[in-house]
Amino acid sequence: MRRVVRVLSAAVASVSLVLSAPAVAGARGGSGGDDTGDGYEVGIEVTFTGDGAPGGGGTYTVPIPPVCWWVTLNTSMLDGTSVDATDPQAVMEWYEEAYPNINGSFTFAREMFPDRSVFENAIAREAAGEDVTWYRIEAGSSGDPGAMASCSPEVKELGGPYGDVPVIYYPWAAGDPPEPAIDPETLAIEARDVMVIDEPEVDRNPKLSDGLDGATFVNVDTWFWVVDPEMVGGSGGTRTIRADIVGTDVWAEVTATTDGLSIASPNGSRQCDPERALRVWEPDAADADGCTVAFTRASVAYPGGYPVTAATEWTATWEGQEQDGTTVGGDLDPLRREATVNVPVAEVQTIVKRTR
Known part of the structure; x- marks a missing residue:
């Protein structure tokens, strides 16, 4: 996965409060997601081969903790009004309100949004008859930007103390965000366990x-x-x-x-x-x-x-x-x-x- 230079975790946590970040929710792929109590897992389709493969080889749905995954955007305006993630115009209004309120030492978090043109394009797609939903990347309770980068469609290079910052908000076809990202080492551990x-x-x-x-x-x-x-x-x-x-x-x-x-x-x-x-x-x-x-x-x-x-x-x-x-x-x-x-x-x- 792409590695991202350190970003202050305390700053990320504070920005998450400003942006009303959602709680862990279901993820697309396999059998869906599940909070096991020890962490979040998703069902991933894995094909095993080799002389140590179970059943001589085959495809199985395996519960694996992902590096990151996409969840439906769950946020609200400053007055507490909920934002409909399936309404690109409403999300655009939320963006226009939230963006200027991210300032001071947290200004770098503005880069977690895609360019304004992405919001405008989502509105145009919806107007053309496409079902569009806005999603947000999750990466465990810490919200580590380094982990989020593995799912991000774009990582912006800021340099300095903030390093690289992933875009964590994006519109996808309704019900069809990208699959969760899996660390190959985590996959290797699962393979070892079923060998x-x-x-x-x-x-x-x-x-x-x-x-x-x-x-x-x-x-x-x-x-x-x-x-x-x-x-x-x-x-x-x-x-x-x-x-x-x-x-x-x-x-x-x-x-x-x-x-x-x-x-x-x-x-x-x-x-x-x-x-x-x-x-x-x-x-x-x-x-x-x-x-x-x-x-x-x-x-x-x-x-x-x-x-x-x-x-x-x-x-x-x-x-x-x-x-x-x-x-x-x-x-x-x-x-x-x-x-x-x-x-x-x-x-x-x-x-x-x-x-x-």
């Missing part, structure tokens, strides 16, 4: 039957391996998911990378890279090539066997594109997947025959 990485299900050898409850033996290398290569991202140890916002150029792609499978128990642990975690035991396989753990004691103190946790840790990075084509990216919080199974460990009973 499909299964818990590591493992098989092992030895796993004895005949009343031994799938036991292995003390001081015998026990092989572990994942039953599905994708649980460790295949031999390369990666999973990816890409999220594209439908109808825009905004996208984010998340790559999760694991260093393999960890096996942890009260009596023996091991870290194995993805390639080793995929190796299935075979009769002629060398123990040194497998993801093996040698338990040094029987599991008599653990009914059912040692609790063995198989886990994968995934680092996550992302790259993406903002609406204006700017490429961005960075790191995200890591992911962890784990599952626990019980592994009985028995003593090897050796029968010694005496000979004479």
Whole structure:
């Protein structure tokens, strides 16, 4: 998104009072907006692709906190008379009254209005039979101009202490303002949260039957391996998911990378890279090539066997594109997947025959 040089937040708050700024209202796009209590969210249509996409890929409506969005103008004249946002002439009269009252240290806020010609053009469009409504940009409770710039049709360069100021009032076809602006990093976080990485299900050898409850033996290398290569991202140890916002150029792609499978128990642990975690035991396989753990004691103190946790840790990075084509990216919080199974460990009973 476009970044805007700092504008004094206190000044913006004061100007909002002068202009009778509206409260948070519904936004266009997806399933509409919702004040969740922790912030404002809108339903955005997102297409997910990649080997980590839910359902193998598809388009979903995802609730995402926007950077900014458009709401119907809700303001009044100085005498308290409400201004009809669907009447361009009434909005023009409000503008002519409000504009000269923005002065002193807040004069810069005049630049939040579009040029007078935009007001005149809205009146002409309405007279020609077009339904026109005036809208205002919202960007959370702070009204940060930097965030508002991502939705603005024009950002005016003032320089000095005020930097750049976005135009936040504009007439659009009734019911059809621009879509909310979404930060690609926020989109990447959503993609990371829905990324499909299964818990590591493992098989092992030895796993004895005949009343031994799938036991292995003390001081015998026990092989572990994942039953599905994708649980460790295949031999390369990666999973990816890409999220594209439908109808825009905004996208984010998340790559999760694991260093393999960890096996942890009260009596023996091991870290194995993805390639080793995929190796299935075979009769002629060398123990040194497998993801093996040698338990040094029987599991008599653990009914059912040692609790063995198989886990994968995934680092996550992302790259993406903002609406204006700017490429961005960075790191995200890591992911962890784990599952626990019980592994009985028995003593090897050796029968010694005496000979004479």
